[in-house]
Amino acid sequence: MERRTSPVELLWDLVFVFAITQVSTTMSHDLAWPSVGRSLLLLALVWWAWSAFVWAANAEEEDSRLFRVVLLVALVMMFLAGVVLPSAFQGEAAAFVASYAAVRFLHLGIYVDASRRGHASLTAIAGFGATVAIGMALLAIGAAVGGVGQVALWGTAAAIDYAGPAWLTRERLRGLQRVAVSHFAERYGLFIIIVLGESVVSIGTAATNHAITASLLAAFAFALTITIALWWLYFDRTAAWAEQRLRETDDPVLAAADAFSYLHLLLVAGVVILAVGEKAAVASSNQSLPVSARLSLCGGVALYVIGYDAFKWRLGGQPSWLNATAIFVMAVLAVVTANLAAWAVCGLVAMTVVALCVARTLHAVRADDERTPAAA
Numbered sequence: 001m002e003r004r005t006s007p008v009e010l011l012w013d014l015v016f017v018f019a020i021t022q023v024s025t026t027m028s029h030d031l032a033w034p035s036v037g038r039s040l041l042l043l044a045l046v047w048w049a050w051s052a053f054v055w056a057a058n059a060e061e062e063d064s065r066l067f068r069v070v071l072l073v074a075l076v077m078m079f080l081a082g083v084v085l086p087s088a089f090q091g092e093a094a095a096f097v098a099s100y101a102a103v104r105f106l107h108l109g110i111y112v113d114a115s116r117r118g119h120a121s122l123t124a125i126a127g128f129g130a131t132v133a134i135g136m137a138l139l140a141i142g143a144a145v146g147g148v149g150q151v152a153l154w155g156t157a158a159a160i161d162y163a164g165p166a167w168l169t170r171e172r173l174r175g176l177q178r179v180a181v182s183h184f185a186e187r188y189g190l191f192i193i194i195v196l197g198e199s200v201v202s203i204g205t206a207a208t209n210h211a212i213t214a215s216l217l218a219a220f221a222f223a224l225t226i227t228i229a230l231w232w233l234y235f236d237r238t239a240a241w242a243e244q245r246l247r248e249t250d251d252p253v254l255a256a257a258d259a260f261s262y263l264h265l266l267l268v269a270g271v272v273i274l275a276v277g278e279k280a281a282v283a284s285s286n287q288s289l290p291v292s293a294r295l296s297l298c299g300g301v302a303l304y305v306i307g308y309d310a311f312k313w314r315l316g317g318q319p320s321w322l323n324a325t326a327i328f329v330m331a332v333l334a335v336v337t338a339n340l341a342a343w344a345v346c347g348l349v350a351m352t353v354v355a356l357c358v359a360r361t362l363h364a365v366r367a368d369d370e371r372t373p374a375a376a
Contacts, residue, residue: 266307274300
């Protein structure tokens, strides 16, 4: 069963462009650790809602009118969740939970319909459906409690929701469905483009209402170069390689869940954190960056590369010393660039990521040449 992304799924993705922007904007307003933690918790919830519908869509018939209608209803509910997301810990928790829970239960409904059509296992669905229900109940209780209790209960809810297919019902998950590989890999690649696009928007909006100076243009160009390099890292060869590896694996459901649904969250979180740092760097291009902004800029890239390496490793690749070196350099730059102007910090980060891309590309080309027999 092979298929590609449908137009209604692309429309669904637009809501998540908005939701990711809301997370990034919320994080950029307060880079204290508690605020960053709450923002990342909201990102984890948003990601899991999107990922859940990828699986349901993968099991449904492409021309199913029921799926289309339910996805459009879920789109409206997710948009409402995105609207109140910045205030989810400040008085709008109930509205966020109500709209978010509706999205999650609509997803389960679609899955039940897919099982009725013989495309998914009802036993597996019931297994992780129970953890979804528990997670949504904890979100509701947390919304009523508020304060520190809300954060603790929402964190527990996310942990249980994520643990459902990852651990609690993992053996059942093997028989969940037949994975339509092209559609599945394409959907996750599109989400990486969504978050990279959000970082481009952050760079552009940060330059608005600022005088055009050489330092601002330099920060703008270097920040955009970082985003382009991260795109290159994923899409130059890895995306196609990962799709082929998923097609060849003996355990496609678990490989897809681990490599895409779980490990891609590291890539997404990395870009969101990076976008906050890029925005701060462009807005204060000729000034030194505070430690929180430097950690966002360098830490976002490091987290993306960690996720990238783990994603490849899960699909049969080998951990790369090139990636490890880039991660180490990011850690060093976060410490030693305290007195540099923001544009210069961006430049050093951009040089590192571009060097990583060049090194990986040359390594791949040499490997291809070694596998190709010489012409007679």
